Amino acid sequence: MRLLPWAGPGGKPCYLSTDNPDSLLSRLADDIEAAQLASAGQVLAGAEAVLRDTEAGERAVRFALVRTLESLGDVLRVAVSRGERIPGQDA
DSSP: OEEEEEEOGGGOEEEEOOSOTTSHHHHHHHHHHHHHHHHHHHHHHHHHHHHHOTTOOHHHHHHHHHHHHHHHHHHHHHHHHHHHTSTTOOO
């Protein structure tokens, strides 16, 4: 079972049952994971810039924090999914 990089209704995890890493859904999940990781890097850079800016207002800081939390959630889901796919690891 592969944890997919998106949530289902109510925020519940979605899983893919396949042994084929080249299936259409597996490749889609790989592409989305890559996009989420790239986005997280951009969000991190933006948050760092906001925090370095002594003139940044509350709205900018709150926006940076919200986006950082979203990205952290995505990155953690990718890490769990990839960790579960390491041969010999318990789910």
